[in-house]
Amino acid sequence: MKNTLSAAVILIGNELLSGSIQDKNLAHIAKKLEVRGIRIRETRIIPDIEDEIVNAVNHLREKFDYVFTTGGIGPTHDDITSDSIAAAFGVPNVIQHDVFEQIDKRLKEKGVPFTKAAQRMAHAPEGAQIIHTKHSIIPGYRKGNVFVMAGVPSIMRLMLEAVIEHLDTGFEIHNTAIHANVGEGEIAQALETIQNQHPDIDIGSYPQDKNSEFSDFKVIFMVKGTDLGEIDTACNKILSACHDGGHDAVLA
């Protein structure tokens, strides 16, 4: 897709792999990035193991314009993201004095001890740029093209709002959806022809589950791109192909 930047997301946490917790961050990040012309091209969900985090970060930061991580920046033994990001960059994980003071002040107000364990939250890899977050005392940070955020969705969202200000932007990616009552097999050839005519547009075809939100329709076609005129043209061709075959199809 023309004039867009690329990104990878690394979701860190055993709980996501075991099905104990359902990720709620990826889709939110994707949507916030697409309006800024940044496309997520790969996501990895990995356990709280330093080698795994180091390998994923080092592979993906070479391959894509940006990498975003979520999870593992709290105070407990399984919160090893900052240690691992530091190891990936070959630098120590060091105390951030302004963050330390900020957390210390807040905990004193609440009468909660600032334990040695909790002080881990005031660390970040050497040379990281702390990205302060409105309404959260724990900040995210940037190291190179890697942005580190919390896993708890409400905190991650606050961090992302601040992180976004640090990103270059591409052309906004637009989506148009078509709902249709046609078997995929019957429309596949026409769809492929239209896709080949518009290589800068992404046409996806998603059969709908009987229990899904849009189960009145057999399939949703998703047309994505940066050029609204081209999206419009491709959508009209898809609608015509459906109607010509006697199938219902409407812009969503």
Next chain:
Amino acid sequence: MKNTLSAAVILIGNELLSGSIQDKNLAHIAKKLEVRGIRIRETRIIPDIEDEIVNAVNHLREKFDYVFTTGGIGPTHDDITSDSIAAAFGVPNVIQHDVFEQIDKRLKEKGVPFTKAAQRMAHAPEGAQIIHTKHSIIPGYRKGNVFVMAGVPSIMRLMLEAVIEHLDTGFEIHNTAIHANVGEGEIAQALETIQNQHPDIDIGSYPQDKNSEFSDFKVIFMVKGTDLGEIDTACNKILSACHDGGHDAVLA
């Protein structure tokens, strides 16, 4: 974790990366595997691009006991999973005559043409073992230690039921959750000590979002392992550590 097998999951589809569709398969697969002693150790979400699928499949099938893929086995231009799995194994993607006949028969009954595009669904990599699925005419299949399933959740679930019969099993993985009203920073040191005393048990600590299902509690501790006695011991230590500090904590 002792006596368990390892697995990776590859979720294939642009729609998952763009946030258009929220994955509903990973957690279901994880839970079905854990009772059979198989742990998911990595998940990748990748686009409908052959090279990406080939690289992920070849990397992960070397590293883990099993690999499960979802998505990309329908009839449209973006359904390239079988071509890609075949390429990963260096074999052609060939027609499966019994599958072809099965689909052909069903479509004739419904009066729907069996288009050339739809015939892609009757292909699988040479040497694949077709895994027929109750209540679905499209089967999953196995090639080596890689199991290929649909992306639509209702169909994936049917396929998984059949796939599971093909897997070796480890010791069942059990989970116990503790809900507690304690700041993570206050309990982190005790938690780390307990984790170190029980290296075969996985202790996770998950702070709860204000809007979450369990927001009456600040944190959930998840204790996982194959030895129920050891889980029990670890849980009792966590409960004691919370209570000793004057914090509420209960088995969930």
